[in-house]
Amino acid sequence: MSKFGTLVMGPAGAGKSTFCSALIQHLQHNKRPCYYVNLDPAAEDFAFEPDIDIKDLISLEDVMEDMGLGPNGGLIYCFEFLLENLDFLTDPLEEVTEDYLIIFDMPGQIELYTHVPILPGLVKHLMRGSLNINMCAAYLLESTFIVDRPKFFAGTLSAMSAMLMLEMPHVNILSKMDLVKGQVAKRDLKRFLSADADLLADDPAHRLEDTENPNRDADPVSKNNIMAGESFNRLNRAVAQLIDDFSMVSFLRLDAQDEDSVGAVLSYIDDAIQFHEAQEPKEPRDIVDTDMT
Numbered sequence: 001m002s003k004f005g006t007l008v009m010g011p012a013g014a015g016k017s018t019f020c021s022a023l024i025q026h027l028q029h030n031k032r033p034c035y036y037v038n039l040d041p042a043a044e045d046f047a048f049e050p051d052i053d054i055k056d057l058i059s060l061e062d063v064m065e066d067m068g069l070g071p072n073g074g075l076i077y078c079f080e081f082l083l084e085n086l087d088f089l090t091d092p093l094e095e096v097t098e099d100y101l102i103i104f105d106m107p108g109q110i111e112l113y114t115h116v117p118i119l120p121g122l123v124k125h126l127m128r129g130s131l132n133i134n135m136c137a138a139y140l141l142e143s144t145f146i147v148d149r150p151k152f153f154a155g156t157l158s159a160m161s162a163m164l165m166l167e168m169p170h171v172n173i174l175s176k177m178d179l180v181k182g183q184v185a186k187r188d189l190k191r192f193l194s195a196d197a198d199l200l201a202d203d204p205a206h207r208l209e210d211t212e213n214p215n216r217d218a219d220p221v222s223k224n225n226i227m228a229g230e231s232f233n234r235l236n237r238a239v240a241q242l243i244d245d246f247s248m249v250s251f252l253r254l255d256a257q258d259e260d261s262v263g264a265v266l267s268y269i270d271d272a273i274q275f276h277e278a279q280e281p282k283e284p285r286d287i288v289d290t291d292m293t
């Protein structure tokens, strides 16, 4: 029997937990069961109570206090501890059936997705161990990044880094689309959805900064001057070209308040994990019975 899940990842504050809640709500409206796993040891408030909460195994606050670690070191410690105690996840997940979508809500520390080799170990356990979960990563990036194009490419690079590191089906998502509505022309938005290196050359903000900054020459080390400098531009162009050359990253749009938008993202996740192919066809009578309970 297969199991199905999605790992909701992305930088701090990208809207991961909000997306998880919107997804749970959407699944409930569509009478689909889901299983919510919180893997953020610092998360406090939940719109839906998690079925598994890493805080029942280890809390970031305790780790920071007892081990004298900061929030990032503490988080890495929590994940190393989780990897040494995987039964905490395995035992309850063994019971989850194939009609469930298992939603993993991840923390936002970017180290987890870039250079620390912890997540690959966890993903390997979930996908290839006895649990055998068909998984898809949902990597969220805030759509407000597209207003600052170098920042957008830096975020896109982090998404690509996670894709390369985790080697699993991946959907990238521009979250909080409601915040950029009207700010970006529709034609431009399409170019952001599949990263296009020429976006930097056509960046109106950059041209403005270059010519309208009166301090450019007066203060050679000011932040504005560095950000408008030619070496900064060359670095950005190289990053953008690298992303363009790999041709791996494209984005879906998400407005977590809009049920259709959540449904559209879910359909990509379902396709990536082949959820519907594995479902037993239900007899019409079964459906009526289920509806009445």
Ligand SMILES: Nc1nc2c(ncn2[C@@H]2O[C@H](COP(=O)(O)OP(=O)(O)OP(=O)(O)O)[C@@H](O)[C@H]2O)c(=O)[nH]1
Residues within 6 Å of the ligand: 010, 011, 012, 013, 014, 015, 016, 017, 018, 019, 040, 106, 107, 108, 109, 175, 176, 177, 178, 179, 254, 255, 256, 257
């Ligand atoms: N306008 C708008 N705000 C959103 C949306 N999604 C999330 N937010 C807000 O963004 C903030 C962060 O959202 P979270 O869902 O907690 O983000 P997160 O990625 O889980 O954050 P961490 O777990 O701390 O990394 C909150 O204030 C949310 O209300 C959205 O679609 N639109």
Ligand SMILES: [Mg+2]
Residues within 6 Å of the ligand: 016, 017, 018, 040, 043, 105, 106, 107
């Ligand atoms: Mg969160």
